[in-house]
Amino acid sequence: xxxxxxxxxxxxxxxxxxxxxxxxxxxxxxxxxxxxxxxxxxxxxxxxxxxxxxxxxxxxxxxxxxxxxxxxxxxxxxxxxxxxxxxxxxxxxxxxxxxxxxxxxxxxxxxxxxxxxxxxxxxxxxxxxxxxxxxxxxxxxxxxxxxxxxxxxxxxxxxxxxxxxxxxxxxxxxxxxxxxxxxxxxxxxxxxxxxxxxxxxxxxxxxxxxxxxxxxxxxxxxxxx
Amino acid sequence: xxxxxxxxxxxxxxxxxxxxxxxxxxxxxxxxxxxxxxxxxxxxxxxxxxxxxxxxxxxxxxxxxxxxxxxxxxxxxxxxxxxxxxxxxxxxxxxxxxxxxxxxxxxxxxxxxxxxxxxxxxxxxxxxxxxxxxxxxxxxxxxxxxxxxxxxxxxxxxxxxxxxxxxxxxxxx
Numbered sequence: 001x002x003x004x005x006x007x008x009x010x011x012x013x014x015x016x017x018x019x020x021x022x023x024x025x026x027x028x029x030x031x032x033x034x035x036x037x038x039x040x041x042x043x044x045x046x047x048x049x050x051x052x053x054x055x056x057x058x059x060x061x062x063x064x065x066x067x068x069x070x071x072x073x074x075x076x077x078x079x080x081x082x083x084x085x086x087x088x089x090x091x092x093x094x095x096x097x098x099x100x101x102x103x104x105x106x107x108x109x110x111x112x113x114x115x116x117x118x119x120x121x122x123x124x125x126x127x128x129x130x131x132x133x134x135x136x137x138x139x140x141x142x143x144x145x146x147x148x149x150x151x152x153x154x155x156x157x158x159x160x161x162x163x164x165x166x167x168x169x170x171x172x173x174x175x176x177x178x179x180x181x182x183x184x185x186x187x188x189x190x191x192x193x194x195x196x197x198x199x200x201x202x203x204x205x206x207x208x209x210x211x212x213x214x215x216x217x218x219x220x221x222x223x224x225x
Numbered sequence: 226x227x228x229x230x231x232x233x234x235x236x237x238x239x240x241x242x243x244x245x246x247x248x249x250x251x252x253x254x255x256x257x258x259x260x261x262x263x264x265x266x267x268x269x270x271x272x273x274x275x276x277x278x279x280x281x282x283x284x285x286x287x288x289x290x291x292x293x294x295x296x297x298x299x300x301x302x303x304x305x306x307x308x309x310x311x312x313x314x315x316x317x318x319x320x321x322x323x324x325x326x327x328x329x330x331x332x333x334x335x336x337x338x339x340x341x342x343x344x345x346x347x348x349x350x351x352x353x354x355x356x357x358x359x360x361x362x363x364x365x366x367x368x369x370x371x372x373x374x375x376x377x378x379x380x381x382x383x384x385x386x387x388x389x390x391x392x393x394x395x396x397x398x
Contacts, residue, residue: 038278041349042266042357075256075361088327092352117266117359119259134244142237149230 044100044113051104065098068107072097072114073124081124256361258378265291265369266357270324270347273333279322279345282373288395289320289369290388293355296325296332298363304382305340311388312343319392320344326352326360368395 056064069083074090082090082097093114100110114122126132195203204216213219260266269280281289292308294301312321321344325333330348337346349355358367361380368377368391377391 038269039271040267040269041351041353042268046266075359076254089352089355092327093356095351096353096356114356116259117357118361119257119359121256121361122359131244131247134240138237138241138244141233142241145230145233145237149234152227152230 044105044109047116048105048109048113051100051106052109053104053106055104056101061098061101064101064107065094068097068101068110069094071107071111071124073122075118075122254361255380256359258359258375260359260367260375261378263375265289265367265373265375266354267373268354268357270349270354273325273330273337273346273348277345279347281322284320284322285373286371287318287320288371288392289322289373290392290395291322291324291358291367291369292364293324293326293349293358293360293366294364295328296336297328300382301364302340304364305336307383307385307388309341309343311385315392322347324349324354326350326355326363366391368392370395370397 066083069090070081072082072093074080074082074085074087074093076087076089077085080090082093084090097110100113105113111123120126120132126135128136207213207216207218211218265281267280267282269278271277272279281291290308290312292304294304308321308323312319323344323346325346326349328348333346333348352360358365364382366379366383366388367375368379370376376394379387379391383391
């Protein structure tokens, strides 16, 4: 049986580790060969570095693919996410998301990779920065302003009622006369000079209830008509 | 208080109107490429027909016009003669490259046989190169300067005038 010479063994000793190193280097190259030999396509590793997470598989991979794809906007559709769109472009993007998750890329890294190519256009949820911040701020500001307006209006409507409460006589048996404090902001009673005699008792009663004037007579003017 | 609330209300309303005007006034498919001013993502793809690999990095030293298209894209039929004619006219000082995605090689071959070809057309099988370039639809044309930096992007079928205006940028003039 023919045996290898010592020179041949030394070649083998060098060749085996060299081949192993080449194999490892080829597998970890940032530009990964895709399918056919001689072809290489841009890869996430070039732009967002090495994976920062754990490689996913099975159900975890499926659910994460759906979650990340639903955060990406399909560039050829009208307001559809990559997860929801049946277009070929969205299918390719979803496939790439799946591949990156399987390689251990995190959600943030994948979103960053797509954002690098498409800008913030590709993110269905805009970031809180620049002009995009207005999209977040304006509705909240409008809501706060609306609340301020409503509160202001309600307070204004409540003012006469509060004034009535303040002018109401104390319930101490009926002997004590109501204390009426002159108030510049207190409502002014409309003139009653033209009121019919038949209606007068009712008008005076209403004035008494509404303004707290005893007998419906204005204590400032002592005028009942 | 009333006056303050009124002023704040007007400011918020105006801001909302401006945001809506800016948002609704533009083409929803338009993508402002963040790649402009940055190195073009490198790739090596096989040429349709010959199978020869074409490495983008090896094309440095002259401006490159990178056109993404497909045979199912109707505006690409309108654009193709413009690209072929300009590639012939400009000669080797400008490199034209076509990248086809989401398409069938036999259909591309037929298209090129019928309509002519004057530059390499490459296959982007799973659209990864298109995604790396942020392609939102076809046709889309990227203009690279001699150093491989993307200087301009054009969406839609390009005319000779638009092509040459963008080429001037790629030539650094």
